[in-house]
Amino acid sequence: xxxxxxxxxxxxxxxxxxxxCICLGIIAYFFSIPQSCCLAxxxxxxxxxxxxxxxxTNFITLPKAGHTKDTFIIGVIGNKDIAKNLRVIxxxxxxxxxxxxxxxxxSPADMxxxxxxxxxxxxxxxxxxxxxxxxRGILTIxxxxxxxxxxxxxxxxxxxxxxxxxxxxQAARRAGISFNSKLLKVARVLWSQGHVEAGQW
Amino acid sequence: xxxxxxxxxxxxxxxVLCLFFGCCRYCSADEKNPDEALTYLKNLSIExxxxxxxxxxxxxxxxxxxxxxxxxxITSEDIRRGxxxxxxxxxxxxxxxxVAQIDGNKWAISSRGFxxxxxxxxxxxxxxxxxxxxxxxxxYWDIQDTLLDDIDRIEIIRGPGATLWGxxxxxxxxxxxxxxxxxxxxxxxxxGGGNIEQGFGSIRYGGKIGENGWYRAFAKYFNRGPFKLRNxxxxxxxxxxxxxxxxxxxxxxxxTDLTLQGDIYTGKTYELVxxxxxxxxxxxxxxxxxxxxxNIIGRWSKRISSSSNMRFQWYYDRTERDANYVKxxxxxxxxxxxxxxxxxxxxxxxxxxxxxxxxxxxxQTEIFYFRPKSRIDNLFSAFFQDQISIIQDKLDFTLGxxxxxxxxxxxxxxxxxxxxxxxxxxxxxxxxVSRAVRTPSRADQDMNLILSTFKTGPTLNSVILRGNKDxxxxxxxxxxxxxxxxxxxxxxxxxxxxxNVYRGxxxxxxxxxxxxLFTLPPPARRIIPLxxxxxxxxxxxxxxxxxxxxxxxxxxxxMAYSWxxxxxxxxxxxxDMELGEGNIPRNxxxxxxxxxxxxxxxxxxxxxxxxxxxxxxxxxYTRLDIRLGWNPLKNLSLSLKLQxxxxxxxxxxxxxxxxxxxxxxxxxxxxxTWSF
Numbered sequence: 001x002x003x004x005x006x007x008x009x010x011x012x013x014x015x016x017x018x019x020x021c022i023c024l025g026i027i028a029y030f031f032s033i034p035q036s037c038c039l040a041x042x043x044x045x046x047x048x049x050x051x052x053x054x055x056x057t058n059f060i061t062l063p064k065a066g067h068t069k070d071t072f073i074i075g076v077i078g079n080k081d082i083a084k085n086l087r088v089i090x091x092x093x094x095x096x097x098x099x100x101x102x103x104x105x106x107s108p109a110d111m112x113x114x115x116x117x118x119x120x121x122x123x124x125x126x127x128x129x130x131x132x133x134x135x136r137g138i139l140t141i142x143x144x145x146x147x148x149x150x151x152x153x154x155x156x157x158x159x160x161x162x163x164x165x166x167x168x169x170q171a172a173r174r175a176g177i178s179f180n181s182k183l184l185k186v187a188r189v190l191w192s193q194g195h196v197e198a199g200q201w
Numbered sequence: 202x203x204x205x206x207x208x209x210x211x212x213x214x215x216x217v218l219c220l221f222f223g224c225c226r227y228c229s230a231d232e233k234n235p236d237e238a239l240t241y242l243k244n245l246s247i248e249x250x251x252x253x254x255x256x257x258x259x260x261x262x263x264x265x266x267x268x269x270x271x272x273x274x275i276t277s278e279d280i281r282r283g284x285x286x287x288x289x290x291x292x293x294x295x296x297x298x299x300v301a302q303i304d305g306n307k308w309a310i311s312s313r314g315f316x317x318x319x320x321x322x323x324x325x326x327x328x329x330x331x332x333x334x335x336x337x338x339x340x341y342w343d344i345q346d347t348l349l350d351d352i353d354r355i356e357i358i359r360g361p362g363a364t365l366w367g368x369x370x371x372x373x374x375x376x377x378x379x380x381x382x383x384x385x386x387x388x389x390x391x392x393g394g395g396n397i398e399q400g401f402g403s404i405r406y407g408g409k410i411g412e413n414g415w416y417r418a419f420a421k422y423f424n425r426g427p428f429k430l431r432n433x434x435x436x437x438x439x440x441x442x443x444x445x446x447x448x449x450x451x452x453x454x455x456x457t458d459l460t461l462q463g464d465i466y467t468g469k470t471y472e473l474v475x476x477x478x479x480x481x482x483x484x485x486x487x488x489x490x491x492x493x494x495x496n497i498i499g500r501w502s503k504r505i506s507s508s509s510n511m512r513f514q515w516y517y518d519r520t521e522r523d524a525n526y527v528k529x530x531x532x533x534x535x536x537x538x539x540x541x542x543x544x545x546x547x548x549x550x551x552x553x554x555x556x557x558x559x560x561x562x563x564x565q566t567e568i569f570y571f572r573p574k575s576r577i578d579n580l581f582s583a584f585f586q587d588q589i590s591i592i593q594d595k596l597d598f599t600l601g602x603x604x605x606x607x608x609x610x611x612x613x614x615x616x617x618x619x620x621x622x623x624x625x626x627x628x629x630x631x632x633x634v635s636r637a638v639r640t641p642s643r644a645d646q647d648m649n650l651i652l653s654t655f656k657t658g659p660t661l662n663s664v665i666l667r668g669n670k671d672x673x674x675x676x677x678x679x680x681x682x683x684x685x686x687x688x689x690x691x692x693x694x695x696x697x698x699x700x701n702v703y704r705g706x707x708x709x710x711x712x713x714x715x716x717x718l719f720t721l722p723p724p725a726r727r728i729i730p731l732x733x734x735x736x737x738x739x740x741x742x743x744x745x746x747x748x749x750x751x752x753x754x755x756x757x758x759x760m761a762y763s764w765x766x767x768x769x770x771x772x773x774x775x776x777d778m779e780l781g782e783g784n785i786p787r788n789x790x791x792x793x794x795x796x797x798x799x800x801x802x803x804x805x806x807x808x809x810x811x812x813x814x815x816x817x818x819x820x821x822y823t824r825l826d827i828r829l830g831w832n833p834l835k836n837l838s839l840s841l842k843l844q845x846x847x848x849x850x851x852x853x854x855x856x857x858x859x860x861x862x863x864x865x866x867x868x869x870x871x872x873x874t875w876s877f
Contacts, residue, residue, distance in 0.1 A: 043242060047239055047242055048250065050242075051242035051243055052247075052250055054243060055243075055247050059247065088236050088240075089239050089242075089243045145455045162252065164251065165247075186251050
């Protein structure tokens with residue numbers, strides 16, 4: 001008797017699960033995902049970095065001297081994809097009335113007329129050159145700890161699945177670059193070189 | 202097979218197909234146009250950009266999302282939203298895993314079959330420390346505990362993982378990884394209780410050590426009340442455990458990590474047992490087990506370059522269990538070194554060396570004794586694996602093997618070969634052939650367990666389950682294949698299938714009775730041995746499907762389905778519960794939904810269906826758990842969890858030997874979490 005009941009119970013559960021599954025499937029099909037949510041999904045680091053570089057240009061004030069060109073030049077060393085992404089992003093955009101110009105850098109001589117210079121992980125750049133660029137009032141952006149240690153100004157550093165902006169204030173002062181307070185709120189600011197060398201980040 | 206018995210797999214397939222095509226419809230649009238992604242990014246504010254998640258930063262995560270194995274990851278968010286209070290309960294969501302609660306403090310958990318209290322084909326690691334018992338080959342789930350808020354993720358690899366993880370990773374590996382101390386800064390206090398969860402609480406605090414160091418320390422305690430027997434009586438299977446631990450992480454340089462962590466715990470479990478010890482009448486009553494243990498782990502890792510890492514880890518672990526009938530103390534010391542690097546541009550090589558020392562002490566009890574009573578065992582191992590990229594980012598071939606030497610079965614070689622094809626960055630197809638072994642445990646070779654005693658004339662006969670020095674490893678050759686489609690973070694789908702061939706599975710056979718031993722005082726005693734031996738061959742195949750879908754910013758769903766069939770190659774009636782299909786559900790479905798409601802409310806639903814266990818006469822059951830959460834303040838959260846809402850109580854497993862199983866009742870508990 002007990003066995004019989006047990007079999008009946010089993011059958012009931014099976015039968016009730018099948019329509020449930022079908023209903024669930026149909027709901028899932030028609031309950032559509034809004035398109036924008038798909039876009040908010042994961043992005044490639046190169047895309048996010050390009051967006052950061054573009055966005056950062058709105059929060060900086062570069063020293064007047066030396067930047068006389070009528071285009072705003074962003075140089076990219078060692079990563080063609082970021083340069084490509086930046087071209088897409090800055091297409092048709094202007095900053096303080098000036099159009100953007102994105103330049104892939106092949107030799108140090110190309111760097112001199114840049115306003116902003118992005119140095120990719122893959123590219124090696126000597127500390128002396130970074131300091132020299134700062135003296136010329138060029139904003140250097142990099143994505144490694146070492147880049148900041150060697151005198152780079154802004155680091156876009158991967159931290160726990162996100163990108164953190166780190167500002168080397170000493171190098172920024174040397175370059176005469178000032179930042180909007182909104183950026184300082186989001187970024188992590190290293191005030192002295194001593195901090196940088198300790199490598200606490 | 203009748204139509205009715207097919208209805209479930211058909212239903213599941215329908216759901217999966219609907220989900221799949223439903224999602225493809227909506228996700229294909231932006232896939233064609235990466236510029237759209239850039240336009241979207243361009244319009245974000247700097248704060249929004251800073252909070253965006255990038256998926257390919259961590260090497261390990263990258264490896265998991267396009268791994269060439271059946272991998273499932275439980276995130277800390279899954280644990281929080283599930284409102285779980287123990288690790289075994291978390292594992293119920295994993296496809297291909299069988300989880301059944303035997304009584305209030307015991308679980309049978311295994312992967313791809315062979316489910317038993319001591320499921321011996323599943324390896325479990327917590328922060329790289331093996332918690333697989335070398336004595337009885339299985340995992341004591343009643344002591345596997347940590348502060349669940351501190352778990353970063355649980356990675357479950359179904360199928361053999363022996364090439365990397367070593368022996369006993371036959372049908373799967375569970376890797377529990379806790380957060381770094383850096384990510385658990387500040388204080389956290391938890392407290393709660395309910396009808397079965399009679400009270401639990403924990404406190405954790407994390408801070409900094411100098412400029413480049415972080416620490417955390419925690420303490421927790423819980424007390425769980427008894428389940429019910431089938432007849433509605435109290436099962437007296439209470440469980441309580443107090444636990445404290447710490448973790449320190451130091452980063453002396455940006456490329457070097459040092460970790461020191463440790464735990465101590467003490468607790469008690471109770472269970473109902475029925476024994477017939479030597480020369481005594483049946484004993485039916487409650488047995489208490491005292492649990493004491495601790496461990497300490499040290500780890501050093503160095504990133505040499507973006508593709509090269511080195512790691513050295515040591516740990517010491519002590520586990521003590523003390524009950525009337527089973528007493529054990531085990532010390533384990535483990536050293537492990539791993540090095541990964543890139544060679545000749547196309548080869549990703551990882552190799553390692555390991556040594557483990559196990560010392561045990563097993564005092565004799567009335568029904569249980571080991572010969573020898575105490576033993577020291579050494580385990581040496583080395584592994585090498587090379588991933589060769591045949592077509593850059595498209596086609597990989599992996600070849601590797603582990604060689605180890607243990608004191609029970611000598612040398613073991615566990616090779617595997619895998620192939621992975623990625624037609625594009627969203628899809629992964631993989632296949633693998635591997636060999637893995639379950640090495641003999643101390644019990645398999647040295648145990649004597651008195652199962653029953655009876656009198657014939659003046660002689661007292663004892664049936665003894667007896668270890669066999671010739672017992673060899675159980676062997677598996679597994680053929681696996683899988684497909685994973687992750688078009689977006691908001692939708693993913695994973696299908697894995699396998700065919701496993703096992704040889705030399707453990708069973709016991711009655712040996713010839715020994716001549717009676719005349720002792721003073723009488724009666725004379727005679728032993729009837731049941732000898733452990735490798736006998737049965739078995740094969741099995743199955744299918745596991747899982748998928749996640751984020752329907753909206755506030756609603757996420759996940760589903761898993763597994764289908765499993767095992768065939769034991771024998772015509773005889775077999776009494777070993779862990780063999781064959783008697784202990785595994787053929788179909789399992791789980792469904793999870795996480796919903797964020799207005800005013801910081803959350804409602805999270807967890808439904809799972811487990812098919813019948815035919816030989817144990819456990820009927821199929823559907824379980825519904827609901828969690829209601831509310832965060833009235835940023836650092837305060839309240840939650841109420843209702844478990845097993847659909848029935849008063851249901852059994853999930855049968856009695857194990859002398860241990861009486863109990864049924865899982867309906868339960869609820871409330872919880873308050875405050876962080877500062």
